[in-house]
Amino acid sequence: MKLYDSRLAPNPRRVRWFMAEKGVEDIEIVLVDFMKGEHKTTEYRAEVGLPVAPALILDDGTAITESLAICRYLEHFYPEPNLLGRDPKETAIIEMWTRRAELLLANPLMLGVRHGHPALAALETQVPEVSQNNIQGAEKALKLFERRLSESEFIGADRLTMADIVAIASLDFARIIRFQVPETAPNVKRWLDAMRARPAAKAGM
Amino acid sequence: MKLYDSRLAPNPRRVRWFMAEKGVEDIEIVLVDFMKGEHKTTEYRAEVGLPVAPALILDDGTAITESLAICRYLEHFYPEPNLLGRDPKETAIIEMWTRRAELLLANPLMLGVRHGHPALAALETQVPEVSQNNIQGAEKALKLFERRLSESEFIGADRLTMADIVAIASLDFARIIRFQVPETAPNVKRWLDAMRARPAAKAGM
Numbered sequence: 001m002k003l004y005d006s007r008l009a010p011n012p013r014r015v016r017w018f019m020a021e022k023g024v025e026d027i028e029i030v031l032v033d034f035m036k037g038e039h040k041t042t043e044y045r046a047e048v049g050l051p052v053a054p055a056l057i058l059d060d061g062t063a064i065t066e067s068l069a070i071c072r073y074l075e076h077f078y079p080e081p082n083l084l085g086r087d088p089k090e091t092a093i094i095e096m097w098t099r100r101a102e103l104l105l106a107n108p109l110m111l112g113v114r115h116g117h118p119a120l121a122a123l124e125t126q127v128p129e130v131s132q133n134n135i136q137g138a139e140k141a142l143k144l145f146e147r148r149l150s151e152s153e154f155i156g157a158d159r160l161t162m163a164d165i166v167a168i169a170s171l172d173f174a175r176i177i178r179f180q181v182p183e184t185a186p187n188v189k190r191w192l193d194a195m196r197a198r199p200a201a202k203a204g205m
Numbered sequence: 206m207k208l209y210d211s212r213l214a215p216n217p218r219r220v221r222w223f224m225a226e227k228g229v230e231d232i233e234i235v236l237v238d239f240m241k242g243e244h245k246t247t248e249y250r251a252e253v254g255l256p257v258a259p260a261l262i263l264d265d266g267t268a269i270t271e272s273l274a275i276c277r278y279l280e281h282f283y284p285e286p287n288l289l290g291r292d293p294k295e296t297a298i299i300e301m302w303t304r305r306a307e308l309l310l311a312n313p314l315m316l317g318v319r320h321g322h323p324a325l326a327a328l329e330t331q332v333p334e335v336s337q338n339n340i341q342g343a344e345k346a347l348k349l350f351e352r353r354l355s356e357s358e359f360i361g362a363d364r365l366t367m368a369d370i371v372a373i374a375s376l377d378f379a380r381i382i383r384f385q386v387p388e389t390a391p392n393v394k395r396w397l398d399a400m401r402a403r404p405a406a407k408a409g410m
């Protein structure tokens with residue numbers, strides 16, 4: 001298997017973090033430089049199907065994109081430590097929180113950056129209202145995560161799971177537009193510090 | 206188990222459609238009227254955790270929200286017909302296409318409606334640019350689905366899967382802002398007609 005990876009963007013980092021928690025080291029990593037447009041070449045599109053990374057290329061040539069689809073595939077072959085759930089109920093709760101992290105934090109913050117950061121003006125027709133609207137949405141969503149983390153050490157279960165990885169990759173990425181967790185969310189801050197102290201936080205950084 | 210369901214919104218419809226394809230009839234359905242604010246009552250929030258539907262309440266009281274988390278849970282107990290994948294590779298491909306349907310069609314069209322339809326002005330501080338930007342994104346994404354459906358009868362696999370359900374629920378919902386699949390996407394139109402002709406298309410409508 002071969003993984004097309006990319007620095008800086010949050011979605012490739014989810015997969016790197018996921019693999020680092022599991023100690024996966026036998027998958028070839030090929031770096032793709034977005035700023036140089038390496039994901040937009042004819043060859044890359046032909047192999048992967050879309051100009052995106054991460055992309056996992058299976059031994060039969062099948063390309064899997066979408067970070068969560070890649071992680072679920074890897075979980076099957078590298079089951080420990082479990083990051084997606086051990087039984088139907090736990091799996092459902094982890095997926096619920098992973099999706100909340102994605103829809104309420106990761107997507108809005110991604111749009112906040114793409115429509116708000118000067119460095120991305122070349123890649124995107126930026127609409128300032130889109131950026132502002134999304135950042136406000138993420139700020140509002142932090143209240144939900146503060147409530148959750150006041151009752152639980154981690155977001156998705158009583159141990160680190162995919163939900164935490166999606167949330168931290170998003171919040172770390174949003175630092176480039178100076179998005180900060182407010183003082184009114186002390187449990188999110190506590191969790192943030194713990195996540196940043198994990199060895200996997202350094203994977204590929 | 207008990208399912209909090211709601212009419213009109215696209216995410217509850219995914220779960221209804223999923224259950225209809227499987228012939229699930231032994232789960233109690235409780236309708237929640239969003240326009241009357243029934244999802245915002247103190248009792249509802251206390252039971253479900255968030256003012257959202259769908260929500261599946263397990264027999265032990267655990268509330269699962271997020272349509273895809275609910276469907277994965279149900280797939281375990283009602284495995285046929287399989288809608289999420291029979292092996293790791295097929296599961297990954299279906300999840301990849303489900304996520305593309307969600308991120309490239311469903312989310313943008315939802316924001317297109319929420320920020321663009323007069324009936325929702327009471328629920329949302331509407332930003333016209335957010336609506337337009339998202340509708341344009343969905344239009345662009347249809348090219349990807351046209352390409353896929355020119356090679357495959359269904360979006361996620363060689364049979365109906367969750368990916369088709371997410372896409373059709375989104376495109377049907379967007380009819381309220383007169384979003385239409387263009388003539389330049391004949392395979393999406395062919396697929397759309399086939400989806401709308403399925404018995405499950407009527408579930409709870």
